[in-house]
Amino acid sequence: MSVLFILIIVSLTVAALFLVAFIWSVKNGQYEDAYTPSVRMLFDDELKQETKKSIK
Amino acid sequence: MSVQIKNTTVCFHCGEDCLDEAILLDNKHFCCSGCKTVFEILNQNNLCDYYDIEKMPGISPPKNAIKKYEYLDNEQIFEKLIDFKDNEQALVSLFLPQIHCSSCIWLLENLYKLNPHIISSRVSFLKKEIKIAFNYSDLSLRKLVELLTSIGYEPEITFSNVSNSKKHSVDRSLIFKLGIAGFCFGNIMLISLPDYFGLDNIKDNDFSQFFGYINILLSLPVLLYSASDYLKSGWNALLRKSINIDVPIALGIIALFFRSVYEIISNTGAGYLDSLAGLIFFMLLGKIFQQKTYAILSFERDYKSYFPISTTLIDTDGNEKSVSVSEVKVGDIILIRNNEIIPVDALLVEGYAQIDNSFVTGESVAVHKNVGEKIYAGGKQMGQAIRLEVIKELSHSYLTQLWNDEAFIKQQQHQFEGVTNAMSKYFTIVILIIAFSSAFFWWQTSIKIAIHAFTSVLIIACPCALALSAPFTFGNVLRVLGKNKFYLKNASVIENLAKISTIVFDKTGTITQAAKSTITFHGNTLLKEQIDMIYTLLRQSSHPLSKLIFSSIKDAELLTIIAFKEIPGKGIEGSFNHHKVAVGSELFIKEKQELNPTSTTVFIKIDDKVVGYFQLENSYRNNLKEVLKHLSKKFKLHLISGDNDSEKKNLMTYFGSTTQFLFNQNPEEKLNYIKTLQKNGEKVAMVGDGLNDAGALKQSDVGISISENVNTFSPACDAILDASAFDKIPLFLKYCKGSMRIIVVSFIISFLYNIVGLSFAVQGLLSPVVAAILMPLSSITVVVFVTLATNLLYRRKFKA
Structure with missing residues (x-):
């Protein structure tokens, strides 16, 4: 049963890491703008040089 | 329908209709050279994806704007505008009100392709803001702004950007407090689990001690950091010899903590630390829920954000x-x-x-x-x-x-006393009486039970449910109103709105539509050719009246005009193949003034014969009559206007005879009028729009600013109403009143819980399990009740 002492301390440490990660992400401004990234991720990468020529 | 084809040509860049002078380039039509230039810039830099993401995303760039930005070369202005700079780079945030689609985001984030000295740019779509990092030694801020302007995104830089010393950083402490409270709450609950199930026989003494100490350790950040606002606010209230809701909360928190620590150290019980952490977690949750903010709305704007x-x-x-x-x-x-x-x-x-x-x-x-x-x-x-x-x-x-004026300087010192605080005064006194009398009662029997009963009362009476009902109700109301385009500055506006007894309206732009006038033509019936000539002539003039009338004429064609002359302040003249047409003021056309000069008229003369005139009248908002009829049943209405009283008769039919009308009022008189009403004990709501109402808006108990487009400027106020939701004003007011009733009912529910809890507490029978069940249960009941009730009320009021 005494292994519980270690387990609880380990589990608390892991949980604390997530807390730190949360605080870091808030400080980093990750929740400031929840809209723009959803649009940004849909933009294509610069791979279609050919198609651009046709516009010219 | 061959005529229609001509009209369907739209600009490849901005989607505006191309008029006769459409410019053709690469088989694409452009409405003006500005749009064409933007296309050329983008095409040269391989940025034509811009046109693939959304159809016709462009903004026609402003004309002759280049000279405007000289001031950006000024060192001091530069320093104040930028967020940050080091030896090479500077970071600047600019407000671009034109941002409207995903193409905008794409183009603005690819700015570095247009100019190599731009390092990176990032758009925040909801704030309509762009952050640009650039080499300021190679690319001046002025050049950067001119570049943005040239592709149609003209930044809005106003006096307030420069005069406010630094942008206030966002306050994130509430989120941290909530996060930490949530973390501790969860873990304390987990560790307290054996207690909940009464597993006393399994755990030996070592475990319960160990669990107890870990709980104390976990509750320390909750007490010292997460709950610090409640403790401070309660303490400050006591120092001022007054009582607010935070006093009983702080008492409860302290009693909870010290009693739990005592029980754990003396090994007499498990304590109530789970209740403590849960209580604070839920209260912080309520606080955050109530803080509904609208990213691009500002309620504090003053003249500085308007001036260049x-x-x-x-x-x-x-x-x-x-x-x-x-x-x-x-x-x-x-x-x-x-x-x-x-x-x-x-x-x-x-x-x-x-x-x-x-x-x-x-x-x-x-x-x-x-x-x-x-x-x-x-x-x-x-x-x-x-x-x-x-x-x-x-x-x-x-x-x-x-x-x-003092209305602005004192910044509303007489902070409105919220319904929760008003209630908590009596509440706290009653609780203290119960706590002391139960302690006194048990004193003869046993000091231990006396202290036990005393702390139990403070713990169980901790008005968490009471403190939760208002934030959750108001948070919900703010969201509902926001959904219906009525944006409130904060939750206390709801309480003020529910108490309103008098409503003061401004006229122009508030009950009339600023941008829309009804244009009627009086005079001879015009021939098709005559309409076409007038249409063509008006097209030549940049005068706002010409533009208004021009856009109101439908089904006309442009003719060839031979000669054209604009006489400033008077009118315009033009010659066509066989006719001469003049358009202008009555004095200019008829050489004498006959009509009442209060209404705006534009006269037409064809071949030295006056054929008639256009009359421009303000058009009232939709449903104005119904709105006023509803409101006049419950509120005293006033109309206050800077205009003359030419429309009084007309307005009487809308407002009814009981309304007070005031005309020719300057901004200061408007402000003073509100003051007089307030001195007579009225709670005044002012509905206005322009800067001229700013004083009255600020002075009134609730200043509501009407805006055709909420993104643009609106003066300092408590609430911003989108003009399209004007007809819902009576509903909004009813809804606010209804929400106050919901709060009262939720108070009663939380009192009932308290009575049950107190009956345990005064007998000294409060166990951690009872506390752990009763406290969250009462909180959750109240939160669920107010959420359901406000939604139900919303459905009944708005969807009926």
């Missing part, structure tokens, strides 16, 4: 120089170009002044001023450049003076 940073000064040698508006002195000569705002009170020295005061007075029709006349700050020049002599500095100008 700089103006063009003409020195004694006749040279033009860009100076900061605050440096302009009396006697200086300033140059105001087309579409620029006049920053200070001044006299017209030279040029043809056509002042659009729509912002200051709400009047949509531009006013003509003669040389030597006084022009107040805030107007916008339309047409050619004019020269003005400054007669008052910025800080002494008419509009600025209004802002220095």
Whole structure:
């Protein structure tokens, strides 16, 4: 049963890491703008040089 | 329908209709050379994906805007505008109101392809803001802004950007507090689990001690950090010898903590630390829920966000120089170009002044001023450049003076006492009496039970449910109102709105539509050819009235015009193949004034014969009559206007006979009128729009600013109402009143829980399990109740 002492301390440490990660992400401004990234991720990468020529 | 084909040509860049002069490039039509230029810039830089993401995403760039940005070369202005700089890079945030689609995001984030000195750019779509990192030694801020302007995104840089020392950083402490409380709450609950199930026989003494100490450790950050606001606020209230809701909360928190620590250390029980952490977690949750903010709305804007940073000064040698508006002195000569705002009170020295005061007075029709006349700050020049002599500095100008009125300085010191705090006074006193009398009762039997009962009462009476009902109700109400385009500054506005007894309306722009006038033609029936000629002639003029009438004429064709002349302040003349047409003021056309000059008229003369006139009338908002009818049943209505009383008769039919009408009121008189009403014990809501209402909006108990487009400027106020939701005003007021009733009911529910809890507590029978069940249960009941009730009320009021 005494292994519980270690387990609880380990589990608390892991949980604390997530807390730190949360605080870091808030400080980093990750929740400031929840809209723009959803649009940004849909933009294509610069791979279609050919198609651009046709516009010219 | 061959005519239709001509009209369907739309600009490849901005989607506007191409008129006759459409420009063709690469088989694409453009409505103006500005749009074509943007396309060329983008095409050269391989940025034509812009047109693939959304159809016709472009914004037609403003004309002749290049000279405007000279002031950005000024070192001090540069320092104030940028967020950060090191030896090479600078970071600047600019507000681009034109951002409207995903193409905008794509183009603006690819700015570095347009200019190699731009390092990176990032758009925040909801805030309509762009953050640009650039090499400021190679690319000046002015060049950067000019680049943005040239592709159609003209940044809005106003006086307030520069005068506010630094942008306030976002307060994230509440989120941290909530996060930490949530973390501790969860873990304490987990560790307290054996207690909940009464597993006393399994755990040996070592475990319960160990669990207890870990719980104390976990509850410390909750007590010291997460709960610090409640403790501080409660303590401050006591220092001021008053009681607010935080006093009983703080007492409960302290009693909870110390009793738990005592029980754990003395090994007599498990304590109530789970209840403590849960309580604080839920209360912080309520606080965050109540803080609904609208990213791009600002309720604190003053004249500074309206005025430009700089103006063009003409020195004694006749040279033009860009100076900061605050440096302009009396006697200086300033140059105001087309579409620029006049920053200070001044006299017209030279040029043809056509002042659009729509912002200051709400009047949509531009006013003509003669040389030597006084022009107040805030107007916008339309047409050619004019020269003005400054007669008052910025800080002494008419509009600025209004802002220095005490209504603005005292910043509403008489903080409204919320319903929760009013209730908590009696609550706290009752709780303390119960706590002390139960302690006194048990004192003879056992001191231990006495202390036990005393702390139990404080713990169980901790008004968490009471403290939760208002935030959750208000948070929900704010969201519902926001969904219906009525944006409140904060939750206390709801309480004020529920108490309103008098509503004061401004006229122009508030009950009338600023941008829309009804244009009617009086006179002979016009032939098709005559309409076409008038249409063509109006097209030549940049006068706002011409534009208004031009856009109101449907089904007309453009003809070839042979000669055209504009006589400033009077009208326009043009010759066609066989006819001569003149359009203008009554005096100009008929050479005498016959009609009542209070209404705006434009006369038409064809071949020396007056054929009739256009009359422009303000059109009232939709459903104005019904809105006023509803409101007049419950509220006293007043109308206060800066205009003359020419429309009084008409307005009477809308407002009814009980309404007070006041005309020819200047901004200060408006403010004072509100003050008088308040002195008579009325709770006043002011509904207005322009800067001229700013004083009255601020003075009133609830200032509601109506805006056709909520993204643009609205004066400092408590609430912003989108003009399209005007007809819902009675619903909004009813909803606020209903929400107050919901709060009262939720108070009763939480009192019932308290009575049950107290009956355990005074007997000294409160166990951690009872506390752990009762406290969250009461909180959750209240939260669920108010959420359901506000939603139900919403459905009944708005969807019926």
